[in-house]
Ligand code: CP
């Protein structure tokens with residue numbers, strides 16, 4: 001087997017095997033229990049000499065800070081770079097950037113405008129690459145969300161989650177997770193904002209329990225968890241059109257009443273109160289949005305440890 005084949009990239013939930021994903025979530029629960037000082041047993045070998053590079057082509061609060069703090073708490077170092085800090089922003093190729101980064105640092109996380117940048121970086125790098133969001137997916141977020149769900153309800157397998165709103169990058173990663181972790185997912189979107197065809201086709205081919213619909217009430221009925229996200233993702237320019245289409249998909253107290261009595265509300269943040277979610281829901285007792293944000297830190301420690309060779 002070539003060295004390339006054994007590099008542990010964390011690119012997308014759909015391309016990782018179930019046992020690795022399960023191990024990462026279990027390790028994240030342990031990381032959270034351990035607090036700031038991560039026990040040696042959870043750390044990858046040589047972490048004290050490791051440097052993580054963080055590259056951002058789009059803005060970030062949670063991903064930027066939680067990855068930086070995660071690497072420090074594991075005992076390693078971190079360098080954060082915006083696109084314009086790199087020659088990448090002036091047209092240096094992704095392939096050359098990948099080869100150069102691989103000579104200096106030990107692991108890289110990138111938030112990219114397009115998925116092909118992450119894929120190409122992983123193809124040419126000889127260090128692990130982590131996807132910190134693209135226009136197609138947001139796998140680290142959904143790992144934190146699965147962890148958050150499990151803190152409330154135990155193993156997510158067999159439970160029902162409802163996605164209401166835009167069929168966007170975050171929805172796609174929820175669809176990937178439904179297949180890999182074995183839970184039911186109902187996705188309600190306006191027909192023109194339905195999830196991408198390739199994601200729907202993949203779920204179908206895998207035999208996942210994912211239903212795509214346009215009725216938010218039907219999606220939420222009896223669900224253990226209701227999830228939404230911003231109606232206008234980074235880089236999208238058709239805000240007015242989207243807001244009009246998505247208005248019937250706002251999550252408010254009336255919609256939450258159709259979910260299970262013990263249902264939780266999730267949102268990856270940043271949130272726009274009065275648009276995709278009402279203030280009484282996101283700031284109310286069913287909301288776990290700040291647990292999700294905190295769990296980005298714990299799950300990312302587990303992702304970094306896994307990528308760098310922890311068991
Ligand atoms: N949820 C999330 O990824 O937040 P940031 O855009 O702030 O990183």
Ligand code: NVA
Nearest residue numbers: 168170229233234269
């Ligand atoms: N769907 C959002 C998620 C932000 C974390 C976006 O891509 O902007």
